[in-house]
Amino acid sequence: MAAGFKTVEPLEYYRRFLKENCRPDGRELGEFRATTVNIGSIGTADGSSLVKLGNTTVICGIKAEFGAPPTDAPDKGYIVPNVDLSPLCSWRFRSGPPGEEAQVASQFIADVIENSQVIQKEDLCISPGKLAWVLYCDLICLNHDGNILDACTFALLAALKNVQLPEVTINEETALAEVNLKKKSYLNIRTHPVATSFAVFDDTLLIVDPTEEEENLATGTLTVVMDEEGKLCCLHKPGGSGLTGAKLQDCMSRAVTRHKEVKKLMDEVFKSMKPK
Amino acid sequence: MEGTMQTETTIRAESGIESGPRGPSCSLRHFACEQNLLSRPDGSASFLQGDTSVLAGVYGPAEVKVSKEIFNKATLEVTLRPKIGLPGVAEKSRERLIRNTCEAVVLGALHPRTSITVVLQVVSDAGSLLACCLNAACMALVDAGVPMRALFCGVTCALDSDGTLLLDPTAKQEKEARAVLTFALDSVERKLLMSTTKGLYSDAELQQCLAAAQAASQHVFRFYRESLQRRYSKS
Numbered sequence: 001m002a003a004g005f006k007t008v009e010p011l012e013y014y015r016r017f018l019k020e021n022c023r024p025d026g027r028e029l030g031e032f033r034a035t036t037v038n039i040g041s042i043g044t045a046d047g048s049s050l051v052k053l054g055n056t057t058v059i060c061g062i063k064a065e066f067g068a069p070p071t072d073a074p075d076k077g078y079i080v081p082n083v084d085l086s087p088l089c090s091w092r093f094r095s096g097p098p099g100e101e102a103q104v105a106s107q108f109i110a111d112v113i114e115n116s117q118v119i120q121k122e123d124l125c126i127s128p129g130k131l132a133w134v135l136y137c138d139l140i141c142l143n144h145d146g147n148i149l150d151a152c153t154f155a156l157l158a159a160l161k162n163v164q165l166p167e168v169t170i171n172e173e174t175a176l177a178e179v180n181l182k183k184k185s186y187l188n189i190r191t192h193p194v195a196t197s198f199a200v201f202d203d204t205l206l207i208v209d210p211t212e213e214e215e216n217l218a219t220g221t222l223t224v225v226m227d228e229e230g231k232l233c234c235l236h237k238p239g240g241s242g243l244t245g246a247k248l249q250d251c252m253s254r255a256v257t258r259h260k261e262v263k264k265l266m267d268e269v270f271k272s273m274k275p276k
Numbered sequence: 277m278e279g280t281m282q283t284e285t286t287i288r289a290e291s292g293i294e295s296g297p298r299g300p301s302c303s304l305r306h307f308a309c310e311q312n313l314l315s316r317p318d319g320s321a322s323f324l325q326g327d328t329s330v331l332a333g334v335y336g337p338a339e340v341k342v343s344k345e346i347f348n349k350a351t352l353e354v355t356l357r358p359k360i361g362l363p364g365v366a367e368k369s370r371e372r373l374i375r376n377t378c379e380a381v382v383l384g385a386l387h388p389r390t391s392i393t394v395v396l397q398v399v400s401d402a403g404s405l406l407a408c409c410l411n412a413a414c415m416a417l418v419d420a421g422v423p424m425r426a427l428f429c430g431v432t433c434a435l436d437s438d439g440t441l442l443l444d445p446t447a448k449q450e451k452e453a454r455a456v457l458t459f460a461l462d463s464v465e466r467k468l469l470m471s472t473t474k475g476l477y478s479d480a481e482l483q484q485c486l487a488a489a490q491a492a493s494q495h496v497f498r499f500y501r502e503s504l505q506r507r508y509s510k511s
Binding site: 107108110115116117230231233238242248 | 365372476482
């Protein structure tokens, strides 16, 4: 009978739970779903990670290739993120060119990389003006159950920490690059941006880590990306109901807590990995 | 009525071009708005902020494709065309921001199974582009007579390396700034409808920028009110 009510009046069904300060899956309003992360599972990629936020699953694979540095910044490399939302992850997406949600997510990830300076692009340069690394970061969503942005940011960060680039020297005589696959080094990750997403209900209530049903019923969403010093890299609020300054403050404090949780999880995972 | 106007405003009776008053406490650039300048769309507006200019056209409520129709409210679509080149991923992201902001204020429930299309064309970009797009979209929606719960405006803040706040930055100031924050605020309670930021900043700086943006939005809303009053008082 509850299932019938849920189909006919989904918003009322939700409101009944929210009144008791909890959600249908048993979580509190400020509780995240169980987060798991798996590093280095793709052997053919230079760095990879798989992140699961409840049912939302995102896999990130990073390939490093050579490219010429941009003419206006000859000492910088490139990081090219791409989020792929295929029909595999949700019935809402069709195959073909990337839809709006995928493009917005790709732009969001590009902004996070740019704003947080997670990697200095100068570190990716091999020979100024001639050769630089291009990191293609492909984030593929395997299962879309809401909160894609948090999962993608986490997957990207974990994969970047896993990337090992071989040493490259330019041969003076032939002017060709020589790659030494035996000597690999990790990237220099300067900050750890962590995203926390909220959904706004009925213009007043804020819930953390929305599932797909909650995202559809919400009147607005908000994503805060924070690094370890409490600095904000991105405050992404694409429209939706209005928020006051005080509510934003609450979101910030929740984001700080989430950052600590994620950082702890990531440190544990990397410590437990066997050194190659 | 002219006697009570401030000296900075200029009025052109034929086409209804309005220029914004520049009070001493407001550091926004000079802004101007022209409505109903295109004959084909249901509503149109051109918004000028300093040298940044955006032209907006609104069609609606109109017929919607069956695949896109929503049974209980209007489907809003936003198209943003850059000045040069083809629209890319950045434009898609901005379209999403503008669309969600409009959806929060437009009373879509009054026109179910219809579509309201907002088309924005960037005429010149000299900084604070997204804020100018938002203002142009709002004025065009008003010109088209689309029912709205509140008006909205866009304000851009830039933080430079020593923490000074700059409102409505030019393109040069944006490039040199440490962080650029764009907010969309509603006219009823000055709540934050939309926010998008670039660069690194602290929590306290965010609250500071938000407060400054809320104060600046007063001037923009006052300009909207005056320009609409003048337009509809000419009969």
